[in-house]
Amino acid sequence: MASDFTHLREQAIAAWDSLHSDGRPLILVGTATCGRSAGSLAVLDAIRAAVEKEGLACHIMEVGCIGLCYAEPIVCLIKPGRPGIAYSSVTPKLTARLVNAYLVKDNPLPRNAIGTFGDGQVEGIPPLFETPVFAPQVRRALARCGFINPASLEHYLAHDGYTGLTQAFAIGSEQVIEEVKNAGLRGRGGAGFPTWRKWRFCRDAEADQKYLICNADEGDPGAFMNRSLLEGDPHAVLEGMIIAGYALGASIGYIYCRAEYPLALERLRLAIRQAEEAGLLGDDILGSGFSFRIKIKEGAGAFVCGEETALIASIEGKRGMPTPRPPFPAVSGLWGKPTIINNVESLACVGLILQNGADWFAQVGTEKSKGTKTIALVGKVKNSGLAEVPMGISLRELVFDIGGGASNGKAFKAV
Ligand SMILES: Cc1cc2nc3c(=O)[nH]c(=O)nc-3n(C[C@H](O)[C@H](O)[C@H](O)COP(=O)(O)O)c2cc1C
DSSP states (O other), X not given: OHHHHHHHHHHHXXXXXXXXXXXXXXXXXXXXXXXXXXXXXXXXXXXXXXXXXXXXXOEEEEEOOOSOGGGOSOEEEEOTTSOEEEEOSOOHHHHHHHIIIIIITOOOOGGGEEEEESSSOBTTBOBGGGSTTTTTOOOSTTTTTXXXXXXXXXXXXXXXXXXXXXXXXXXXXXXXXXXXXHHTOBOTTSSOOBHHHHHHHHHHSOOSOOXXXXXXXXXXXXXXXXXXXXXXXXXXXXXXXXXXXXXXXXXXXXXXXXXXXXXXXXHHHHHHHHHHHTTSSBSSGGGSSOOBEEEEEEEOOOGGGGSHHHHHHHHTTSOOOOOOSXXXXXXXXXXXXXXXXXXXXXXXXXXXXHHHOHHHHTTSBOSSSBSEEEEEEOSSBSSOEEEEEETTOOHHIIIIIISOSBTTSOOOOOO
16 A cells, blocks of 8 residues: 555656756646636636747646635746746736746746745745735645646645545544544534544444535635635545545545536546546555545535535435434434535645644644634625635734725725
8 A cells, every 4th residue: 555655646746846847937827716707718828829929848737726816817937946926917918928028038027926936036026925915824725726736636646645544544543533633623614513523423323334425515605715625626625535434434425516616526526536546535545445435416506505414405315404403414414324524624624634743733723723714705805815814813814914905995894
């Protein structure tokens, strides 16, 4: 098991490194839903045309959302040995200028840039992660979003992907629950229930079949944190699901995702196929003896179906209506079997906890709730988009520092 995975990982790291060291510029284009709605697919075409016109040999890569939805379409240009430069509100016309100015003539056009990332500086452009939007953020669940190709298993593997799963197999399923307990993870779906505690109920329940469900219904108006994560880093959610399934003794997982999230569904389907082909999903995963399959159930977009008992009814083909608890799903859930339902972000956190350890996870947050939270900033706020902040951050920091305050210049009244 270890050698197969090590080989897979080494290959992925080598491929990622060569992407950055073969002397060709790398161009990143944000093509998540926010980018697409702002016109990023036309920008992508324009980049291909501009690169061809200039006769340049470049890597062009589609990436997920980095959170600056208000500034889409975002294009990042990375020249070998230089920091990357992110440009905002890029149009097909501006694309041709950027390619010519920076990649051909070495003029970085600071006026159009929003920030640099990676090692080094570029005169006149601030480091992206030191700008007011990013400075208060702690990016963990979203760290890979916007910087890897979500359609590439290799890119995920090259960034510690699936090392949480191998760690889970190394310490054993009982210890996985301890690790999640020590990390202080509480559910990100709203109720904030300690994740380890409901896992424990389910693990201790006697049954021939148990289920894990990933709740990707995300019906709250204005919320798109889960969608962004699924679009930008789908393997992170799959890895968390496999680890959770292993801890619970479940062999089948469902992702309940609304049909209005077609890109998230497309990325998930591809990621599942890739994980199956790589032996990370299916029978006897990485030779561990643990088998786990993931199925997708598309929801019709009813807010109430995000509630766990209604969601279970919907998967069973019944009308999505909540039912009184007890019994709790951990004891009697999908088709009467012990079932755990976790939010997309909770599951992504599980992967991170196993990858980096409980102590690392608990370094930020409050006494009773550890880690970070992804937040969708929408409405009359200047910098609408997605942020990831430590638990316990003030609304003032969220609205005024990250969000830039009210978009219409009027006095702030309510949030
Ligand atoms: C009306 C209603 C809608 C809900 N919608 C969602 C949702 O869209 N996504 C979600 O994860 N949890 C939602 N929940 C909470 C779930 O019932 C459940 O607590 C959660 O998925 C558990 O995952 P967690 O422990 O990882 O947070 C909703 C609850 C209610 C009452």
